[in-house]
Amino acid sequence: xxxxxxxSGPLSVPEGAIASLNCTYSDRVSQSFFWYRQYSGKSPxxxxxxxxxxxxxxxxxxxxLNKASQYxxxxxxxxxxxxxxxYLCAVLQGEGYxxxxxxxxxxxQVIP
Amino acid sequence: xxxxxxxxxxxxxxRGQNVTFRCDPISEHNRLYWYRQTLGQGPEFLTYFQNxxxxxxxxxxxxxxxxxxxxxxxxxxxxxxxxxxxxxMYLCASSVSGQGMGVDTEAFFGQGTRLTVx
Numbered sequence: 211x212x213x214x215x216x217x218s219g220p221l222s223v224p225e226g227a228i229a230s231l232n233c234t235y236s237d238r239v240s241q242s243f244f245w246y247r248q249y250s251g252k253s254p255x256x257x258x259x260x261x262x263x264x265x266x267x268x269x270x271x272x273x274x275l276n277k278a279s280q281y282x283x284x285x286x287x288x289x290x291x292x293x294x295x296x297y298l299c300a301v302l303q304g305e306g307y308x309x310x311x312x313x314x315x316x317x318x319q320v321i322p
Numbered sequence: 323x324x325x326x327x328x329x330x331x332x333x334x335x336x337r338g339q340n341v342t343f344r345c346d347p348i349s350e351h352n353r354l355y356w357y358r359q360t361l362g363q364g365p366e367f368l369t370y371f372q373n374x375x376x377x378x379x380x381x382x383x384x385x386x387x388x389x390x391x392x393x394x395x396x397x398x399x400x401x402x403x404x405x406x407x408x409x410x411m412y413l414c415a416s417s418v419s420g421q422g423m424g425v426d427t428e429a430f431f432g433q434g435t436r437l438t439v440x
Contacts, residue, residue: 218362242427253413253431254365298364302427309378310355310415310429312364 216313229286233299242302326432347416
């Protein structure tokens with residue numbers, strides 16, 4: 211089982227719709243969760259972090275965390291073509307010293 | 323610029339040569355990560371440091387790879403006897419080590435070094 215799993219996509223949504231990106235993780239004691247956006251040929255850019263169960267909203271982005279189900283998601287409202295990118299889920303996990311582990315990313319395509 | 327800085331941005335080398343990359347983290351960040359990323363994949367963990375101590379090295383990493391962070395500030399990643407399979411983007415990130423809930427533990431990335439082995 212991979213430590214952090216994501217559907218590779220591509221996920222295609224029309225402009226203005228809600229994009230829903232999902233991630234599951236294996237380490238039950240993980241406490242910190244992150245979403246990064248990565249444009250082709252560029253390095254990952256942090257867009258959201260979440261530490262507690264529930265929802266966290268920042269502009270058009272909402273991160274959702276359910277530790278009991280080991281599940282974290284990212285919703286993008288009013289999707290724009292500029293949101294087209296790969297979205298990486300990352301989890302701070304491990305025993306003792308923890309490290310940030312990434313999923314393989316979900317490619318999002320927003321169609322004008 | 324107070325972000326993470328990586329040099330060089332691009333490196334083309336012949337198979338069998340050694341290469342060294344440098345990463346300068348955000349100044350107050352005590353944790354530094356190295357990742358490798360190939361096309362269509364997420365960043366793959368290589369190694370990380372807390373201050374000058376190397377805490378973990380990926381077991382997938384061969385002995386040709388070595389990293390240092392001698393004074394707990396900048397770090398170098400060296401690849402000896404490069405192979406074509408080493409061609410990838412090498413990413414450095416830095417963060418503050420987490421001490422529990424509410425501590426800012428986000429990792430911020432540099433622009434990466436793209437290595438091409440010919």
